[in-house]
Amino acid sequence: LVCVTTMTRLIEEKRTEIGTLKALGYSNISIVMKFVIYSLLAAVIGSVIGILIGIFTLPFVIYDAYKIMYYIGDITLIPDYTSIIFGIVAAVVCTVVVSVVVCAKSLHEKPAAVMRPKAPKAGKRILLERIKPLWSHMSFNSKLTARNLFRYKVRLCMTVIGVAGCTALIVAAFGLLNSFEPMTHDQFETIYKYDAVVVPKDSGSADNLSFLTDTLDKNSNVKHSMLVSQQECMVTHGSKVKDSDTNLVVPQNPEKFDEIVSLHTRKGKEELKLSDSGVMLSEKMCSELGIKTGDKITLNVDGKKAEVKVSGIFEQYLYNFVYMTPDAYKSLFGKDCTYNMADVALKDTSDSACDKFGSQVLSDDKIAAVSYIASSLNEFKNMLNSLDMVVTVMIICAAALAFVVLYNLTNINIAERVREIATFKVLGFYNRETSSFIYKENIILTLLGIFVGLFLGNLLTGFIIQTVEVDNIMFGRDIYFTSYLYAAGLTFLFSILVNAVMSFKIKAVNMVESLKSVE
Secondary structure, eight states: OHHHHHHHHHHHHTHHHHHHHHHTTOOHHHHHHHHHHHHHHHHHHHHHHHHHHHHHTHHHHHHHHHHHHSOOOOOOOOOOHHHHHHHHHHHHIIIIIHHHHHHHHHHTSOHHHHHSOOOOOOOOOOHHHHOHHHHHTSOHHHHHHHHHHHHSHHHHHHHHHHHHHHHHHHHHHHHHHHHHHHHHHIIIIIIBOOOEEEEESSOBOTTTTHHHHHHHHHOTTEEEEEEEEEEEOEEEETTEEEOSSEEEEEESOGGGGGGTBOOBOSSTTOBOOOOTTOEEEEHHHHHHHTOOTTOEEEEEETTEEEEEEEEEEEOOOBSEEEEOOHHHHHHHHSSOOOBOEEEEEESOOSHHHHHHHHHHHHTSTTEEEEEEHHHHHHHHHHHHHTTHHHHHHHHHHHHHHHHHHHHHHHHHHHHHTHHHHHHHHHTTOOHHHHHHHHHHHHHHHHHHHHHHHHHHHHHHHHHHHHHHOOTTBOOOOOOOHHHHHHHHHHHHHHHHHHHHHHHHHHHTOOHHHHHSOOO
16 A cells, blocks of 8 residues: 555656657657666565565563473574565555556656646545534534545545554454463462362272372461362264364362362353253363254263263363263263273462471372462463564564555655645645645544544454463453544554654745746
């Protein structure tokens, strides 16, 4: 869009030169090639610079962020030649084709007509003028601003699209940050109520693991504890199968399971209870398999299959879980479940208290290990913090987009209306008053772009989140109201900065030179 606008304006400013060349006998092809070569050089040089920046900066930023999450080797750059060629072709087409079309349009006229500056676009009555009560109460400045906005419709659309793109990028950036928070705050502080997992050396029935429950009951730092059976399973719904990172969990005491894990819906936070007539599934898995409450699914555990009804879908961000009662497990698979761990909620979760608890529990040689939720939480926070750089890159790109679009269009606006600006100065308008005509239009167009961009940003964020999610992780789906405020505020700030920069150009308009007769 910037290339199209810039090349169009550049050739229109060179009308006198084009007319002179044509009058001197240069062929149309020679004149056109002058601008084609210029635009081609600009497109190729800009593309090469962009490709070098794209290859040698952004991949390293993103790769270093992922190295914090995963154990991976050093980066090996393999250029995506399809994208490179597409980018160059897009830039060349946007500049060269526009140059040919606009230049050819001028060459259809006679040399004498082309040598004269193009007449300003005629003003037209706008819809607001037909609303007499509103129009009659508007000030002169407001009427002038309203007419100019609709007088240059192309600039209006370009500015709104550019600002909307900027706002959408910022909303998406902050929306990504918002989507990370539920994976730490909601998952580890609201959904998971237990603080530690104790694993015995041998799994077994509740009677076989009575030593473990006795040890936990006697510990003064234990608030709640419960034996749990956890094993991998396969979920099938229709033709869709979920067989990776899916865990079947059977708590010993379903009535008190909410002391260990909070089962509730994401929307409305409605509390869910385990029942013998069905199973509970995590939301991410249900969205992938198209499962709704009341549907029937097939569970495959250790080669045994059983069909069961889904009685509820609960909020869950990490991994995929199927929850059921011990009685439901026995009726489905014909045997009692085997418990292989105990979830423990602690009274004191300080480092010293956790170390003491671990030492006391591990003193029993029948217990194999103790792990803490806090360590998993810290690792996960470090992983998400590493992605802040990606969000920062998005915001920087958005700022660059807004500045380039607004600066370019404002510059063109001033160039097109230099005689009008000079006339205001001659009539005695102060610089601040003269600049306000341009500023008002920019601010109104920026506000329109922000409004459109907030809506597009919501769609873009949803697309990005669903695209980057992996099988065992669900990102948050909500964008906080503050993110919309930040996006609107930053975009508006970029607009103000452009206005401040362009104010010097408006002050530099020479009244005598601008108003000299074109004859």
